[in-house]
Amino acid sequence: MTVDPSARPTPSRPGTRPGHHAGVEAERVEEGYLHRRQLRTGTAGWLLLAGLGVSAVISGDYAGWNFGLAEGGFGGLLIAVVLMAVMYTAMVFGLAELGSALPTAGGGYTFARRALGPWGGYATGVAVLIEYAIAPAAIATFIGAYVESLGLFGITDGWWVYLAAYALFIGIHLMGVGEALKAMFVVAAIAVLGLVVFLAGAVPQFDAGNLLDIAPTDAAGASSFLPYGLIGIWAAFPFAIWFFLAVESVPLAAEEARDPARSMPRGIVAAMGLLLLLALLMLVFTPGAAGSAAIAESGNPPVDALEGSGAGEGITTVVNYAGLFGLVASFFSIIYAYSRQTFALSRAGYLPRALSVTNGRKAPVLALLVPGAIGFALSLTGQGAMLLNMAVFGATVSYVLMMVSHIVLRRREPDLPRPYRTPGGTVTTGVALVLAAAAVVATFLVDVTAAFWTLAAYVVFLAWFALYSRHHLVASAPEEEFELLAAAEEEVE
Structure with missing residues (x-):
């Protein structure tokens, strides 16, 4: 977004401006600041955006969701x-x-910044960043397990795989967004094709009795359909999320999209449609082929489902390799997502400004490298399941804040130009808000340790903002300009 400097209203006093909350200051920066922090525009159409959404999520169809059983x-x-x-x-x-x-690279942070002010914007952006910085670490551990199980390259020690994955895919991102999005699209397409192959093998083996082979416990409301009782529904929330986690990353590509007002809605809605279909098919036919009890603890559900049902070795091998592509697709895509969220927060001064400097190919170098280094360090713990739950905690907190932002903007700024309007308006996002709040609580039911560790990291980030960065925001950053213009319009009215 570019704003004509002559259109900017004069700040009410030095260092602050209309629309900023008390105690939050925005600074004018040196000429050329934004020039060194530009992404390549007009790169992605709606199909590549849809591919980004599917790519970010597709690993969840191969593994993770089944632990909810x-x-x-x-x-x-x-x-x-x-x-x-x-x-x-x-x-x-x-x-x-x-x-x-x-349409800016900030995604959910931008929406919350406009609706809830600097504190709300930062709180949302950090929750998203926690999700996207931790999720690749979890996926890296799964990639390592797949590589070892397949006997690829003779590797038996997973950390070499983690390092190679981060180095390779961050390197591709540094080459530019066009190259990265196209590569992601191809990898995601192979992963989806792998699911089709799996279903071709699993559907003939389906037995409805396999779905209910977990013995009921003595929990309240327990039955063959709900063996762990009513509380089991709530406890399964974080694993159900794995079917869709990170589809919300698509708006982070807004600044690099062609005609984002049209391509962004088409891309994210198309991605969600395909993900809904895949979730239903995988949920029913994976345990339906081999039994819920067997799949509940599986590290490779599609392969174990085929092997457990007596499918041929050839189709099992194909699906096993496709699963690796699925993990790579999500790993690749979420690296893109964390880099854009880091870039946007840094460019506006919420995080250290050096993180948003871009190279000659308009790729944010440190925004790719620094969270990647942190993720690699986390992957060395080998605690993939715990890292997954930590990522889900960050995600659900961000969902609550983003849905609040939609409702607030609908009521406070009804005349804001909206090329696309949500069917059902605030009733629709109100439903999402209630369910997201329930999902936040559910993360504590599954893994209290993971939830509290993530909460602790979240508090540290908020303390950084309270003590330092809220006094050093960048007035000319796109997200800050949005509010500047909104404040100017209010003054005119």
């Missing part, structure tokens, strides 16, 4: 997936509206 059984996970599908669909409609109205 151990929390809620098939019935509990089924209900949880339906509820989370409703939440994500409603949220995607809301984000499609916000992304078309406020």
Whole structure:
């Protein structure tokens, strides 16, 4: 976004400006500041944006979701997936509206900045950043397990795989967004094709009785359909989320999209449609082929489902390799997402400004490298399941704040130009808000340690803002300019 300097209203006093909350200051920066912090515009159409959304999520169809069977059984996970599908669909409609109205690289942070001010924007951006910085670390551990199980390159020690994955895919991102998005699209397409191959093998082996083979416990409301009782539905929320986690990353590509007002809604809605179909098919036919009890603890559900049902070795091998592509696709895409979120927060001064400097190919170098180094360090713990739950905690907190932002902007700024409008308006995003709040609580039911560690990291980030960065925001950053113009319009009125 470019704003004519002559159109800027004069700040009410040095160092501050209309619309900023008390105690938050914006600074004028040296000429050329934004010139060194530009992304390549007009690169991605709606199809590449849809590919980004599917790519970010596709690993969740191969692994992770199945652990919800151990929390809620098939019935509990089924209900949880339906509820989370409703939440994500409603949220995607809301984000499609916000992304078309406020198209910057900040995504959810930009929306919350406009609706909730600097504190709300930063709190949302940090929650998103925690999700995207930690999720690749979890996925890296799964990639390492896949590489070792397949016997690729003779590797038996996973940390070499983690390092190679981060180095290779960060390197591709440094080459430029066009190259990265096209590579992501191809990898995601192979992963989707792998799921099709799996379903071709699993559907003939389907037995409805396999879905309910977990013995009921003595929990309240327990049955063959809900073996862990009613509480199992809630406990399965974080795993149901894995079918859709990170589809909300699509708006982060707004500044690099062609005609984002049109391509952003089309891309994210198309991605969500395909993900809904894949979630339903994988949820039913994976345990339906080999049994919920067997799949509940599996590290490679599609392969174990085929092997457990007696499918041929050839199709099992193909699906095994496709699973690796699925993990790589999500790893690749979420690196893109964390770099753009870091870039946007840094460019506006919420994080150290050096993180947003771009290279000759308009790629944010340190925004790719620094979170990548942190993620690599986390991957060395080998605690993939715990890291997954930490990522889900950050995600659900951001969902709550983004849905609040949609509702606030609809009521406070009804005349804000919205090329796309959410079907059902604030009722739709209100449903997503309630379900997201329930999902935040559910993360504590599954792994209290992971939730509290993530909460601690979140508090540290908020302390940074309270003590330092709120006094050093950049007035000319796009997200700050949005509010500057909004404040100017209010003064005119």
